[in-house]
Amino acid sequence: MTSFFGSVFWLLVTLGVLVTFHEFGHYWVARRCGVKVLRFSVGFGNAIWKRIGRDGTEYQIGAIPLGGYVKMLDAREGEVDPALRDQEFTGKPVWKRIAIVAAGPGFNLIFTLAAFWVMFMLGRPDVAPIVTAVPHSMAAEAGIQPGDRILSIDGRTVGTLTDAMDSVVNALLGRTPLPLTVRGSDGRSRQLVLPLEQLPAGQTVDQYLKELGLDLAPPPAIAAIVMPGKPAALAGMQGGDRIVAVNGQPVADYAVFQKLVPAEAVKSPHLQLAIERAGKPMLLAVDAQRESLQGQPVKWVIGVGGPEPEQVTLRYGPIRAFGASLQATWRNTAQTFNLIGKMVSGQASTNNLSGVIGIAQVANQSASMGLPWFLQFLALISLSLAILNLLPIPLLDGGHLLYYLVELVKGSPVSEQVMIVGQYIGLALLFSLMGLAFYNDIHRMLLS
The missing domain is CATH 2.30.42.10 (PDZ domain)
Structure with missing residues (x-):
C-alpha cells in the first residue's frame, strides 16, 4: 500500500506542477494580449478551493486532478457586456489567438528546458554503461562481451547506462541496425552493429529488450x-x-x-x-x-559483500548544463515524434503507450531515486504534454491552432458546423487514446 499511496501522491505532484505551468502559459499570454480571463482552474469538476483575485479572475482547484483549463471571455459562450467587448477572445486578431493557444505547449517546453538544466547542474547519479549479453541473445551474437563499456551509439557519445539504454530503446522501436563503439576489458575498442531489423514488428519495448539480451554487467568477483x-x-x-x-x-x-x-x-x-x-x-x-x-x-552465507557498479554522475556548470538541456530536449522531441510516426504507420506497437497508472508508477520510482531523477521525469512528461497538445486534434491546442491557420488562409473563421463535427471527432480520438493507454496499464499490472 505504501507504493500505491506514493504513486498517487507523486502523480498529483506531477500533474499539479505541469498542468499549472501549462495553463499559466495560456493565462499569462492572454492577459498580455488584452483578453479577460474569467477562471483559472487546475483540475476539473467541482471546486475544492477557489478565490477571486484582484484582477477579477476566479482561481480554483478542481476535484478531478487530470488536467485544467483557462476560461476566457468568449462571445461564443454567451452575451458579452459592451464595456468588455475589447477584452473578448474571438474579437482579437488571429495572430493573438494563435499566441494564446500556443502558449500552453510553449510553457511546457520552457519547463522542460528548465528542469533538464537544473538536473544537469545538480548532477544525476547513474552507473557506467558497462554491459554484458545474455548467452545466445542478439547482443551476444552481435559481439557484445562481458565487461564491454559502451562508448558511443550511432555516433553519439554516451557516458551513463541510462543514456545508452535510452538510445537503444529508441532504436528498438524503429528496428533499424544500430552501430555501437565499445571498449572491452582488455582496453581495446571495437565497432559492432546490433541487427535490430531482424526483430519482429509490433512488439512492446519489454519484448524487444528481452530478445536483445543486453544487460548491466555484474561487478567482478571481488570481496569488497x-x-x-x-x-x-x-x-x-x-x-x-x-x-x-x-x-x-x-x-x-x-x-x-x-x-x-x-x-x-x-x-x-x-x-x-x-x-x-x-x-x-x-x-x-x-x-x-x-x-x-x-x-x-x-x-547459506559466508559473510562477503561484493563491489558496487561503477558510479557516474552527470554534473555540469550553468553554461554547459544549459547546452546539455537543449540537446536533451531536442533529442527527446525527435524520439517522441519518431515513435508517434511509427505507431501511426504500424511499425511500432501501440502497446508501448502508458496512461495515468503508468505515469504514477514511474513518478513514484523516479522520486524515490532523488530530485535529479524526478526533475528528468518531469521534463520528459512536460515535453510529452507539449507535443500531445500540439497534435492537430480538435479539442486540443493543436486543433485550435489548425482552425486559426485555416482562418489565416481563407480570411474568415472556420464555420460553427465544422467546429462541432471536429469536437465529436476529437472526443472520439481522445477517448480512444485514453482507453488504449489505460488498457495497456492494466495489462502490464496483470502480467507483472
Whole structure:
C-alpha cells in the first residue's frame, strides 16, 4: 500500500506542477494580449478551493486532478457586456489567438528546458554503461562481451547506462541496425552493429529488450566487504581478495559467486574457495552458515559483500548544463515524434503507450531515486504534454491552432458546423487514446 499511496501522491505532484505551468502559459499570454480571463482552474469538476483575485479572475482547484483549463471571455459562450467587448477572445486578431493557444505547449517546453538544466547542474547519479549479453541473445551474437563499456551509439557519445539504454530503446522501436563503439576489458575498442531489423514488428519495448539480451554487467568477483566474525573472515579472507573458484567451479563475476555459494553449500557447508591476493593464488576452507539477513528468508552465507557498479554522475556548470538541456530536449522531441510516426504507420506497437497508472508508477520510482531523477521525469512528461497538445486534434491546442491557420488562409473563421463535427471527432480520438493507454496499464499490472 505504501507504493500505491506514493504513486498517487507523486502523480498529483506531477500533474499539479505541469498542468499549472501549462495553463499559466495560456493565462499569462492572454492577459498580455488584452483578453479577460474569467477562471483559472487546475483540475476539473467541482471546486475544492477557489478565490477571486484582484484582477477579477476566479482561481480554483478542481476535484478531478487530470488536467485544467483557462476560461476566457468568449462571445461564443454567451452575451458579452459592451464595456468588455475589447477584452473578448474571438474579437482579437488571429495572430493573438494563435499566441494564446500556443502558449500552453510553449510553457511546457520552457519547463522542460528548465528542469533538464537544473538536473544537469545538480548532477544525476547513474552507473557506467558497462554491459554484458545474455548467452545466445542478439547482443551476444552481435559481439557484445562481458565487461564491454559502451562508448558511443550511432555516433553519439554516451557516458551513463541510462543514456545508452535510452538510445537503444529508441532504436528498438524503429528496428533499424544500430552501430555501437565499445571498449572491452582488455582496453581495446571495437565497432559492432546490433541487427535490430531482424526483430519482429509490433512488439512492446519489454519484448524487444528481452530478445536483445543486453544487460548491466555484474561487478567482478571481488570481496569488497568481509564481515568480521563471519565464516569468510574466520577462514582468513580479506577485503580486496579476488574469488576465482568455489569447490573447483570457476567464478566469472560476483553474480556467479552469489549463485554458487548456496548451490554448493546445500551439498555440504564445507566450501573450498580459490582466491587471488596481490596476484598470488590461495585456497581457503570456509564453512558456510544459514542465516537470515535483514528480514530476508534464511539462506547459506559466508559473510562477503561484493563491489558496487561503477558510479557516474552527470554534473555540469550553468553554461554547459544549459547546452546539455537543449540537446536533451531536442533529442527527446525527435524520439517522441519518431515513435508517434511509427505507431501511426504500424511499425511500432501501440502497446508501448502508458496512461495515468503508468505515469504514477514511474513518478513514484523516479522520486524515490532523488530530485535529479524526478526533475528528468518531469521534463520528459512536460515535453510529452507539449507535443500531445500540439497534435492537430480538435479539442486540443493543436486543433485550435489548425482552425486559426485555416482562418489565416481563407480570411474568415472556420464555420460553427465544422467546429462541432471536429469536437465529436476529437472526443472520439481522445477517448480512444485514453482507453488504449489505460488498457495497456492494466495489462502490464496483470502480467507483472
